[in-house]
Amino acid sequence: MNIVFIGSGNVATHLAIAFKAMGADIIQVWSKDSRNAEILAALTKAEPINQWKALDQTADCYVVAVKDDAIAEVTSHLQNVRGIVVHTSGATSIAVLKGAGIGYGVLYPLQTFSKTKAVDLKKVPFCIEADHPETLEKIAAIAHLLSESVAEVSSDQRKVLHLAAVFACNFTNHLYHLSNQLLQQHKLNFDLLKPLILETAQKIQSALPEAVQTGPAVRNDQETMNKHLALLAGSPELQDIYEMLSNSIKKTYQ
Amino acid sequence: MNIVFIGSGNVATHLAIAFKAMGADIIQVWSKDSRNAEILAALTKAEPINQWKALDQTADCYVVAVKDDAIAEVTSHLQNVRGIVVHTSGATSIAVLKGAGIGYGVLYPLQTFSKTKAVDLKKVPFCIEADHPETLEKIAAIAHLLSESVAEVSSDQRKVLHLAAVFACNFTNHLYHLSNQLLQQHKLNFDLLKPLILETAQKIQSALPEAVQTGPAVRNDQETMNKHLALLAGSPELQDIYEMLSNSIKKTYQ
Numbered sequence: 041m042n043i044v045f046i047g048s049g050n051v052a053t054h055l056a057i058a059f060k061a062m063g064a065d066i067i068q069v070w071s072k073d074s075r076n077a078e079i080l081a082a083l084t085k086a087e088p089i090n091q092w093k094a095l096d097q098t099a100d101c102y103v104v105a106v107k108d109d110a111i112a113e114v115t116s117h118l119q120n121v122r123g124i125v126v127h128t129s130g131a132t133s134i135a136v137l138k139g140a141g142i143g144y145g146v147l148y149p150l151q152t153f154s155k156t157k158a159v160d161l162k163k164v165p166f167c168i169e170a171d172h173p174e175t176l177e178k179i180a181a182i183a184h185l186l187s188e189s190v191a192e193v194s195s196d197q198r199k200v201l202h203l204a205a206v207f208a209c210n211f212t213n214h215l216y217h218l219s220n221q222l223l224q225q226h227k228l229n230f231d232l233l234k235p236l237i238l239e240t241a242q243k244i245q246s247a248l249p250e251a252v253q254t255g256p257a258v259r260n261d262q263e264t265m266n267k268h269l270a271l272l273a274g275s276p277e278l279q280d281i282y283e284m285l286s287n288s289i290k291k292t293y294q
Numbered sequence: 295m296n297i298v299f300i301g302s303g304n305v306a307t308h309l310a311i312a313f314k315a316m317g318a319d320i321i322q323v324w325s326k327d328s329r330n331a332e333i334l335a336a337l338t339k340a341e342p343i344n345q346w347k348a349l350d351q352t353a354d355c356y357v358v359a360v361k362d363d364a365i366a367e368v369t370s371h372l373q374n375v376r377g378i379v380v381h382t383s384g385a386t387s388i389a390v391l392k393g394a395g396i397g398y399g400v401l402y403p404l405q406t407f408s409k410t411k412a413v414d415l416k417k418v419p420f421c422i423e424a425d426h427p428e429t430l431e432k433i434a435a436i437a438h439l440l441s442e443s444v445a446e447v448s449s450d451q452r453k454v455l456h457l458a459a460v461f462a463c464n465f466t467n468h469l470y471h472l473s474n475q476l477l478q479q480h481k482l483n484f485d486l487l488k489p490l491i492l493e494t495a496q497k498i499q500s501a502l503p504e505a506v507q508t509g510p511a512v513r514n515d516q517e518t519m520n521k522h523l524a525l526l527a528g529s530p531e532l533q534d535i536y537e538m539l540s541n542s543i544k545k546t547y548q
Contacts, residue, residue: 108515108518109517150486150487150489150490151489152497152506152508154497154508157500159493163489165486165489167486189489191486193482197480197482199525200476200477200480200482201477201482201486203476203525203526204473204476204477204482204487205487205490206510206522206536207469207472207476208470208491208494209490209508210507210509210510210512211535211539212466212469212470212494212495213497213498213508214503214507214539214542215462215466216462216466217502217503217546218461218542219458219459219461220458220502220503220504222454222457222461223455223458225454226451226454228447228451230502231419232404232421232445233404233455233458233459234498235404235417235418236404236406236459236462237463237495237498238495238499239406239413240463240466240467241466241496242492242495243467244467244488245488246411247410247411248471248474248484249470249474250471250474252406252408252467253468254408255460255464256460256464261362263363264362264385267385267453268460271453271457280538281461281465281539281542282461284534284535285465285535288468289464289465291531292471
């Protein structure tokens, strides 16, 4: 399996290293920034390129892992390659790849990637989609190199997944940040909250979130909620967030 | 160490079983509901009681784990006991226990407990407070039976911790629920999000939340945010939550 990576950010880095570890050959890494291409190429023993004319046309698969708004432009350079072309975006339709390679599709890993933290991809759901059943089979085989969890998901469904991930990951992380801010203001250590945060995420691995909801809002304990709002008197923004999410909880369980 | 439990809910159950496992004797479990007292008493080989006149006055420690608004009433029956009295509430001042036992204080485990899921208490922070340095030493020794993580926290600080926990745990779990609802509406399986949820919580065990924030709001990707809001057209409540949290993220990182 010969793979060319288009892009050298977080997703490209995690996927390229994982493919390499599973025995695939990363033959080239393209990036518009030649320094970034060199870093990922060095990690995966690939050739770094930043000119389209240097692109090897004969790879089995071209993985497009660039910013969403750059996918279309990149695709225009992948019309004649003799492999399949996949993008890795949650929010972008398969249609943007139209005409690319000998078949095209999506390989979307539903996970949050940071450069500094390794992620075990074996458990990460890979959402795949293709222009054709034959391409789908190829993309499924590629996805199974990395993960036990591969699901066919349409572009419309993928958009919903991406949105749901914003609620479950991005917003959640921001709530961690807001709670840390509160603690800092009162000279308390964020470490105190870490076991609670982990347990909250572990709980829903085997139970539905609505079955394990706790706190003043779900038991409609208005006295405690009033005390909390009073404590937040200096932070109108946090009061608004507190009220909106508490009301949403109350509405869910009333 | 002889302990009497006042209350038989989630917190009482987890703590009583853990104390028993560490070699303490649970001599009585009081509950206003005799059936609940019997269940926890059976689990811990204790005597179930639901009459105050049956209370053993000679235990080393009385753990009050009842609803916040019932602590004061319960405390009125613990004025003359010959042990120390602690409550386990995050939101309740130590002052509610005034005059109880031969010393009184707080033993607040900062964790979310469900009846159906075991929790390893060794890593759970126990926030303690006492009326007197001697009582504090006793409560610290009791807390260390269960956990490696024991911190002295004042009533005012504990209120802030409890509030921060609402953001980091209760609201977070509700966001899990909202994302699950979105998936269900589009016939997608919540399992797809579970690795992402776990990774998000694991990430902040060793990094600050603000250092690992991802998503459209932090990179001010208005196009994606507009697409998300359009997808939520049928759910004005989710649109409001989406906008409020996205604005809060934008404000944090601008």
